[in-house]
Structures are given as structure tokens and as C-alpha cells.
Amino acid sequence: MAMAALREASRRLASTRNPAVAIAVTTTRPLLLTHSRGITHKLFIGGLSQFATEDSLSEAFARYGQVLEATIVTDKMTSRSKGFGFVKFASEEEANKAREDMNGKVLNGRVIYVDIAKTKQDRAADGVPIARGPPKPIGDS
Template identity: 35%
Template sequence: MNIFVARLNYETQESDLRSLFESYGEVKSVKIIIDKFTGTSKGFGFVEMMDDQDGQNAINALNNTQLDGRTIVVKVAEPRESRQSSYSPRNNNRY
């Protein structure tokens, strides 16, 4: 199960999230999203758990709880929708 975690403290580390979620089951991966220009956390991330029931138990227990001084939001991650590009190449044919 892929879990979305939002409203993270910008100082929260992936190891902090892993430790928090491991008390509910086996964690496959943890990823805090980093701004590519500043190199700092964007305040949200994803935790992937091996077992869906463990993931649901973690969501139920951790949503709207405190982590590093912030009330976090924890919910099932929605799949990324295929993004349509607004880029439209010009037709370079000349008549």
C-alpha cells in the first residue's frame, strides 16, 4: 500500500517516517519529496508498506497526529494520473 503523508515538518527525515510507520508493519520504502531548486523538503512524502492491512492500520492510527511539532495528514496515496502536456509543437511545414 502506498501512503501519502502531508504537513510534514521541513526538518523531518525519511528515517523518522520509517521509524514511525514500522511500528505498524513492514515498510518497503519511504520518500520525502525534495524541492529540486532549494534542496529542502516540500513538506510531504510517501510511505510504501508491504501489507495493505498494516498500511490501513497506520493510516487510522497516525492521521491527524503530531510528528515533530506538526499535525500530519496520512491517507492512501492516489495514483498519479497521466499528465497531458500543454506543449504543442508547431507544424514547421511551410506552404
């Protein structure tokens, strides 16, 4: 569904007769394609201050390359930061440089920890047991 919306927006921009818009379409299309195909490189940022915002996180990492998205995970009930977030970069080199330079640095008065974000499959393979209910009784059947 997101791909269809992305294609439709791209078609609308490409169909305009304004050359300035056509130039903007050609310059932004690679960014849209990398973002829509999942060819982004995501970093996990831990140890964030409760005062950190997505804009400040984006600004802190922007000097290492093109930041596509910066998000801070919040609690659904209180809307307060959970103390970690993610930053998406356009290229692997930019993400690796940011990880090396920012890991252990101070941001908003807190030491942050930066690592490559794991996919859901990788997190499942970490060996965290899943509760399946009470154990079956031993002996009498």
C-alpha cells in the same frame, strides 16, 4: 531494466554455496517480489515538518508493519522538503492501520495528514484542466 537487475541479483545469491546466504535468499525473496511486482501499498503523508527525515518517517510508521520505503519529496533547486512524502508498506492491512492511527497525529511538531496515495491515472482523473495555449479568437476566421 530494473527487473533484469533484480533477477540477476537473485540468481547470484541463489547460486552461492553458503547455506546461511541461501536462507537469507529464501527469507528476502517474497519482499523483493512484492516490491518488484508493484504489490506494495503506498501512503501519502502531508504536513511534514522541514526537519523530518526519511529515517524518522520510517521509524514513526514501523510500529504498524513492515515499511519497505519512506521518501520525503524535496525541491530540486534548494534540496529542502516540500512538506510531504510517501511510505510504502508490504501489506494493505498494515497500510490501512497506519492510515487510521497516524492521520491527525503530531510528528516533529506538525500535524500530519495520512491518506492512500493516488496513482498517476487517478490524479489525472481529478479534473484538473491542462493549459493548451491562448484561446482561439471568436468571430473573424
